[in-house]
Amino acid sequence: MELNEQQKRVVIHFGSPLLVIAGAGSGKTRTLIHKVEYLLGEKNIKPYEILCITFTNKAAREIKERIKNSLGFELEWSGTFHSIALKILKLDGEEIGITKDFAIADERDTTEIIKEILKKYGIKKDPDEVKEKISRIKENFNEPEAWISVIFEEYQNTLRKNKLLDFSDLMRELYNLLQIPKVREKYRQKFKYILVDEYQDTNTIQYEILKLLADKNICVIGDPNQCIYEWRDARPDNILRFKEDFNPEVVKLEINYRSKEAILKVANAILEKSPLDWKSLIPKLKGVRGEGEKPYVKRFKDEEEEAVWIANKIKELAGDYHFKDFAILVRAGYITDVYERTFFKMGIPYRVVGTVRFYERVEIKNLVALLRLVNNPSDELAFKRLTDFFVKGFGEKSFSVVKEHFKGNWFRASKDSLKKLGRNTALALYNFLKAAVPLYKEPEKYHERLKDFIGKIDYYELLKEKFKKDWEERVENVEEFLKSLKDFHMKGYTLEDLLSEISLTGSEEEEENSVRIMTMHSAKGLEFPVVFLPRLEEGILPHHKSIEDLRELEEERRLFYVAITRAKDLLFLSYTKSESRKPSRFLSDIPKKLLDLSAFRKKKVKYEEDLTPNRTIKKGDKVIHRVFGKGIVIKVKGERAKVRFENGEEKVIHTSFLEVIGTPSVASGRA
Numbered sequence: 001m002e003l004n005e006q007q008k009r010v011v012i013h014f015g016s017p018l019l020v021i022a023g024a025g026s027g028k029t030r031t032l033i034h035k036v037e038y039l040l041g042e043k044n045i046k047p048y049e050i051l052c053i054t055f056t057n058k059a060a061r062e063i064k065e066r067i068k069n070s071l072g073f074e075l076e077w078s079g080t081f082h083s084i085a086l087k088i089l090k091l092d093g094e095e096i097g098i099t100k101d102f103a104i105a106d107e108r109d110t111t112e113i114i115k116e117i118l119k120k121y122g123i124k125k126d127p128d129e130v131k132e133k134i135s136r137i138k139e140n141f142n143e144p145e146a147w148i149s150v151i152f153e154e155y156q157n158t159l160r161k162n163k164l165l166d167f168s169d170l171m172r173e174l175y176n177l178l179q180i181p182k183v184r185e186k187y188r189q190k191f192k193y194i195l196v197d198e199y200q201d202t203n204t205i206q207y208e209i210l211k212l213l214a215d216k217n218i219c220v221i222g223d224p225n226q227c228i229y230e231w232r233d234a235r236p237d238n239i240l241r242f243k244e245d246f247n248p249e250v251v252k253l254e255i256n257y258r259s260k261e262a263i264l265k266v267a268n269a270i271l272e273k274s275p276l277d278w279k280s281l282i283p284k285l286k287g288v289r290g291e292g293e294k295p296y297v298k299r300f301k302d303e304e305e306e307a308v309w310i311a312n313k314i315k316e317l318a319g320d321y322h323f324k325d326f327a328i329l330v331r332a333g334y335i336t337d338v339y340e341r342t343f344f345k346m347g348i349p350y351r352v353v354g355t356v357r358f359y360e361r362v363e364i365k366n367l368v369a370l371l372r373l374v375n376n377p378s379d380e381l382a383f384k385r386l387t388d389f390f391v392k393g394f395g396e397k398s399f400s401v402v403k404e405h406f407k408g409n410w411f412r413a414s415k416d417s418l419k420k421l422g423r424n425t426a427l428a429l430y431n432f433l434k435a436a437v438p439l440y441k442e443p444e445k446y447h448e449r450l451k452d453f454i455g456k457i458d459y460y461e462l463l464k465e466k467f468k469k470d471w472e473e474r475v476e477n478v479e480e481f482l483k484s485l486k487d488f489h490m491k492g493y494t495l496e497d498l499l500s501e502i503s504l505t506g507s508e509e510e511e512e513n514s515v516r517i518m519t520m521h522s523a524k525g526l527e528f529p530v531v532f533l534p535r536l537e538e539g540i541l542p543h544h545k546s547i548e549d550l551r552e553l554e555e556e557r558r559l560f561y562v563a564i565t566r567a568k569d570l571l572f573l574s575y576t577k578s579e580s581r582k583p584s585r586f587l588s589d590i591p592k593k594l595l596d597l598s599a600f601r602k603k604k605v606k607y608e609e610d611l612t613p614n615r616t617i618k619k620g621d622k623v624i625h626r627v628f629g630k631g632i633v634i635k636v637k638g639e640r641a642k643v644r645f646e647n648g649e650e651k652v653i654h655t656s657f658l659e660v661i662g663t664p665s666v667a668s669g670r671a
Helices: 005-012 028-041 057-071 081-096 107-121 127-139 146-161 167-177 181-190 204-213 238-246 261-272 277-281 303-317 333-345 362-375 380-390 396-404 410-420 423-441 443-457 459-466 471-490 495-507 550-564 585-589
Strands: 018-022 050-054 077-080 193-196 218-222 249-253 296-300 326-330 350-353 515-519 528-533 567-576 622-625 629-637 640-645 650-654
Touching: 005 028, 005 249, 018 028, 018 238, 028 050, 028 057, 028 193, 028 218, 050 057, 050 081, 057 077, 077 081, 081 167, 081 181, 081 204, 107 127, 107 146, 127 146, 127 167, 127 204, 167 204, 181 204, 193 204, 204 238, 218 238, 261 550, 261 567, 261 585, 296 303, 303 326, 303 333, 303 528, 303 567, 326 333, 333 350, 333 471, 333 515, 362 380, 362 423, 362 443, 362 471, 362 495, 380 396, 380 423, 396 410, 396 423, 410 423, 423 443, 443 459, 443 471, 443 495, 459 471, 471 495, 528 550, 550 585, 622 640
Parallel strands: 018 218, 018 249, 050 077, 050 193, 193 218, 296 567, 326 515, 326 528, 350 515, 528 567
Antiparallel strands: 622 629, 629 640, 640 650
16 A cells, blocks of 8 residues: 555654654554654664654564564664663663662562551551552652652662662653763664654653653654543643644644544544644544445433344344454443343354453452352352452451351351351351341342342442452442343343353353454554444443543543544444433534434434533432432532532532432441
């Protein structure tokens, strides 16, 4: 395939900084490789004089291999920021006291070091939270808060004493090394040309490193409109900083080789509504594969109906496509559950990509283990799993004591053993059994009794305690599981039927020719002939955690854009509608003329709705929020209320997301 005019401009540009805005599907990697070939062939730059920085090791390998196959050369300095930093520090780190025999501390090492320091000072903090704060201090030049200063200093001393660097040290120490004029000049002279791919995903310290290394021959390639990793500290506005600091020529790659024109028009419309500072850098994608069919929009009464319709549509289109040509892209991992169940029932091969299968997630496996134990009280594996998670202090020794009294029923054996266990362990086991017994006595009401168990055992608080980083997502998964149990019960499933279905769904073999189910984040860099984007609803996309913050809200917009531009031929957009579910605000950013709205027949189409404030809410009301739980309104201003939740946190929330309730139940502890 010949290069287009925009790509040619990128390839032959030389002698001054260059910023390439590479729209989705615009042949970015191919252009980058042609530029390397041009530098080697036409500008007589040696392979070891090119610094090529990529966002992933996979991209680095691809560029290395393609250059080697094309020209027979291998790029010596091609890799991620971290791999390049490691290489330079091994060569010259002694200038700042880092000996050549240093090693990289892995995640396990750093966690153990922090645990020991916290224990030494009697600080009750989550090690992962502390580790994240330390990383941000290093990579974003953050000033350490007072409480973490001592921990930070001791952590660094422990690493150095053991000749270790963590991943953030690689960045920070390279930055420190380049402050030395002779070292900085050495590498500025060494690298005759610098190329940076996926530039929108760089963070603060990576940008500062580039400023120290780069002269006039630097080319950065990226698209701020595809930055979906701000939660990992990526800074899409680094592109604006690059424009200010380097005054580069700007070339936009706008010809898209992936998608039909009708799909690209929708993608363009989404970005045109962005209010952020880089609007001038939005590429206007143009297709070369023909107009194609307009993206199809459909509304469903619930997610079950939506999943069945998508399954039937896949079967209908399967004559023209392979199963591997279809992708279901979802905003949140818990949404995959209904597709796993539906596809299994309807005989559609599928793979859950980049995430754990729904029934294999820890928070769900725990509850399935309890259902298994209720259905079969002699299930030893289920009992061990439950006591490991729910019963504090219950280890192998405790299990051996309980097993001595086992007579075919773990519930009864456990009760007989209580007197022989330590007091605290016995009490913890007793409380667990007390919470589980109602389910054991009424297994036919599994959907209700399991929900009761979750409240009595305070399961959500346990998840918050054990999984600091993603407990909210795990709570969402549990709520989705409870909803599916209710659906199963309404369809007449016994507990045994339910467990059989879960077992079969979880054990299905993954065929290569299978429908892909994945999150939108996991889909970046991929493409599929047919893409379905279900559950386009407020609280899901945009995610409920982003609605109050413009920056986070715009990242959700970019995520939607990335999802849309994965589709090559056909795109299906859908949502479910009820009083509690409202269509995503992003749907209203798409002009109706660009969409196939035939599913709405002759009815007046109104798929966009604003949030409707709950005018009844007043100060002092007891309210409930779907995610944050129960709380009390301490202030109401306009459409928003300030709520103090049971965990002590105060949040300002749009009143449409709140529901007035009576006195909160102590047993449930959470909605």
